Amino acid sequence: MRLAPFGQTADGRDVQKITLRSEQLTVTILTLGAVINDVRLTGVAWPLTLGSPDVAGYEGKLNSFGSFMGPVINRIKGCTAAIDGKSYRFEKHHSGDLTQHSGSTGMHRQIWSITEHGPDYVVLTLNLPDGLGGFPGNRDIMLRYEIEQACLTMTATATSDAATPFNPANHSYWSLDSQPGYGGQQLQIAADHYSEPDAQLMPTGRILPVDDSPYDFRTGRNLAGDDSEFYDLNLCLGATKAPLRPIARLTGLDGVCMEMATTECGLQLYDGGTIDGRDYPTHHGAPYGPYAAPALEAQSWPGSLAHSHFPDIILRPGAPYRQITSWTFSAKQIG
Numbered sequence: 001m002r003l004a005p006f007g008q009t010a011d012g013r014d015v016q017k018i019t020l021r022s023e024q025l026t027v028t029i030l031t032l033g034a035v036i037n038d039v040r041l042t043g044v045a046w047p048l049t050l051g052s053p054d055v056a057g058y059e060g061k062l063n064s065f066g067s068f069m070g071p072v073i074n075r076i077k078g079c080t081a082a083i084d085g086k087s088y089r090f091e092k093h094h095s096g097d098l099t100q101h102s103g104s105t106g107m108h109r110q111i112w113s114i115t116e117h118g119p120d121y122v123v124l125t126l127n128l129p130d131g132l133g134g135f136p137g138n139r140d141i142m143l144r145y146e147i148e149q150a151c152l153t154m155t156a157t158a159t160s161d162a163a164t165p166f167n168p169a170n171h172s173y174w175s176l177d178s179q180p181g182y183g184g185q186q187l188q189i190a191a192d193h194y195s196e197p198d199a200q201l202m203p204t205g206r207i208l209p210v211d212d213s214p215y216d217f218r219t220g221r222n223l224a225g226d227d228s229e230f231y232d233l234n235l236c237l238g239a240t241k242a243p244l245r246p247i248a249r250l251t252g253l254d255g256v257c258m259e260m261a262t263t264e265c266g267l268q269l270y271d272g273g274t275i276d277g278r279d280y281p282t283h284h285g286a287p288y289g290p291y292a293a294p295a296l297e298a299q300s301w302p303g304s305l306a307h308s309h310f311p312d313i314i315l316r317p318g319a320p321y322r323q324i325t326s327w328t329f330s331a332k333q334i335g
Contacts, residue, residue: 033110151328202302217248
């Protein structure tokens, strides 16, 4: 592991950059937001995830890029939730009556502490105090990033001293080709059902089969990578957590493939249609615009606070949270 300064936030907090290496993979992690900042596969000349060398980008419109987001990723409709008969109110998002990615005090806005490290792994920790962003409970989160050969594994654990919503996810945008954009790339996802979204992209509560829908990726389908398609919804991998298993494969046009595995029961697919990175330098040397890359976010089903038949996302004292998600990269005919 190599540790180096990455910069300072606007309010003067120091951000560190951690570089992990194996013979096949080099991964850069930031203490701001526990961001997966850069991923490089040996023999491939370009970055495999969207990112920036500038800390200002991660405080601005790139704040979701590679971040470990929570305590509740995605949207909370009405900015409220009832937990054990008590009502809680959260920060209202600017675009509607909802809370998005836990608001301005979410985990992606925090500086994480480095508590353990080695050449190929790092352990980051974060404490979220009771009441931050409206969420109850003093929560301790531990995040381990580790690389082995061409695989990056993320293991997240968390505890709380009070019942609290907890459904985090990594929000990386995966860019497998030499230039941003994913038109023609093939995506395969092992999901038989999806959560029907409403006009605000919140789940209606209906779980529908992917058969004869735009969301059937079971055998793989080529992506348009433009506004002729729209993806911002949850694909149901199961009704509960499961042992770590492959759930998605993204194959680029330039010979790079990423296989994603997770213990989670949902995968949010987002097409990147609102990306606006024109104000910041990027790893690709050009501004990021709409459809620069898709995001594949392993998590429990969004909308669980409003729909009791969805998987439970309440973290309770004495019952720790645990998620494992991994990304394995390979390349063929790179020249």
